[in-house]
Amino acid sequence: MTTARLPLGTFVGARSGDKGGAANVGLWVVDPAEAAAVALAHGRSAELIPDAAAVRLADARYEWLVSQLSAERLRELLPEAASLTIDIHPLPNMRAVNVVIHGLLGRGVSQTARVDPQAKGLGEQLRARLVDIPDDLLVHSTVPGGDL
């Protein structure tokens, strides 16, 4: 299978934050109905029920995302986390994965010398990492972020 070297954020969203000294980053693949929801939000008409191909694409992308988010792979993407404990919680019902990195923020926002002390940008940092994305996850895309 051929792949393209692209940012993880091509069709993966993320939001990150802090809980004391731990950081969490939740990642999800774009919902098959998202393009229609965005169109409606802009006052255009759209069909909210996604077609079967869009659902299959989202499912395939989620399966790939889960494969990319092993603790080992995350330590490559985030070398800062090399010696830290990482918990990975898949949430297939939302096509999402929650990642908790213990101790990334030392003893918390007020104490840490990290340049991003509350991990507010951690999700966007991860989305900017280049990864090898299989071509078939990029084609026939009808969702935002997938129009290449």
Place this chain on the structure above:
Amino acid sequence: MSEPIRIANCSGFLGDRLSAAREMVEGGPIDVLTGDWLAELTMLILFRQKLKRGHGYATTFLTQLEEVMGTCADRGIRIVSNAGGLDPALLGAEVAALADRLGLSVRVGVVTGDDLMPRLPELIAAGENLDNLDTGESLAEAGVQPITANAYLGGEPITRALADGADVVITGRVTDAAVVIGPAAWRHGWDYAAARAGDRASLDALAGALVAGHVIECGAQATGGNYAFFQDVPGLVHPGFPIAEIASDGTAIITKHPGTGGMVTVGTVTAQLLYEVGGPEYLNPDVTALFDTIRLEQVGRDRVRISGTQGAPPPDRLKVAMNYLGGHRNSLTLVLTGLDIRAKADLALRTVAGVGLSEAEGQDPVALAQASTLAVDELEVALVDSAIPDPARPEQAQSFLRLTVRDRDADRVGKAFTAPMIEATLASYPGLFPTTPPAPGTPYGVYWPTTVPRELVPSTVEVIP
């Protein structure tokens, strides 16, 4: 079966958009106005404010309330706020005084019992070690003295206050979602005791409200704010704040007032559901929500339905947020320009701290402080090597050496830390200058999460007048 209750959020933190309360009250029909004014760090900010000004509540809430309380009284909109912070009773009295000034007949409910500071000796005597939830260390082992200690209360006392006739409910530390669970349970008559005993319908209803509350607790983060695909979001310079319409079975629709900026999609709701969470079991004093059962569905323009959420009985122990004064900290960032960045950083570091760069990188802060000539408890060194070769513009030529020190003693992180480098300004590597002038250190707090048994934390509800 009661109609869904429309609960609006108008604040995600202390400092959020001041006009949001007015926007939510005037922008369309709502039943309840809520918000969150308390982050973990906010309790420390309020502690310092209390030392200086005598009260530890969020004063901006009073400003917001002054703009909307008359309209809310006219339209029967209830208000639930955790802006009481460290002083819910004081804020409750201020709200009652404000209502008097405005000539309004408003009953104010105050929820207390979360503040454990006066009760710490008693809790320790009862055998509670107040172990750190993250590190397992006991408070006695750590030898630290908390300056704030607040149990997270749930929605139940808020429901009691509303049932007792409160138009405005003021709390201290409650979970962020409790301000939403409380009114939903009040409207729909949900039974907290049945939920604790394992009743499925009660658990699922409360869990649904907990999830809806989690989605709207951070204001515009549910309506397109801070959203990964922000370029899809219309009107993001001024997004509307979120509303949860919660039905009697706990299912909810997340939406916003029509005509406002932002958007509500499965994506914006998913993003917020994942914000600052851990495993799939999301704990709250009233119920545990199982995040792996949540179903999201776009049902219309800016309308996302949350259903399927299952609940489990809440934990026997309540989470407690403690903060202690960790000490004082200071930082100095030196700009390194052009060639030989590592050699320049090495010289600067040996001048300030008597250690070389290679020796300092990746070193434990306590060990590094001991190896250094600085009389501080901790030293951290970071070289941000951001310059590129053949730089045409100044920012392409700049790298940064950042030194951070911490100590129990404020003086040791003040001039004693910054003076050696400043004195060497004309006597060190070429191009030396700091990003900001040297400053005195600042105190820093450290968060200490722990738990105590629920039965040791009774909550009190008082409605005035």
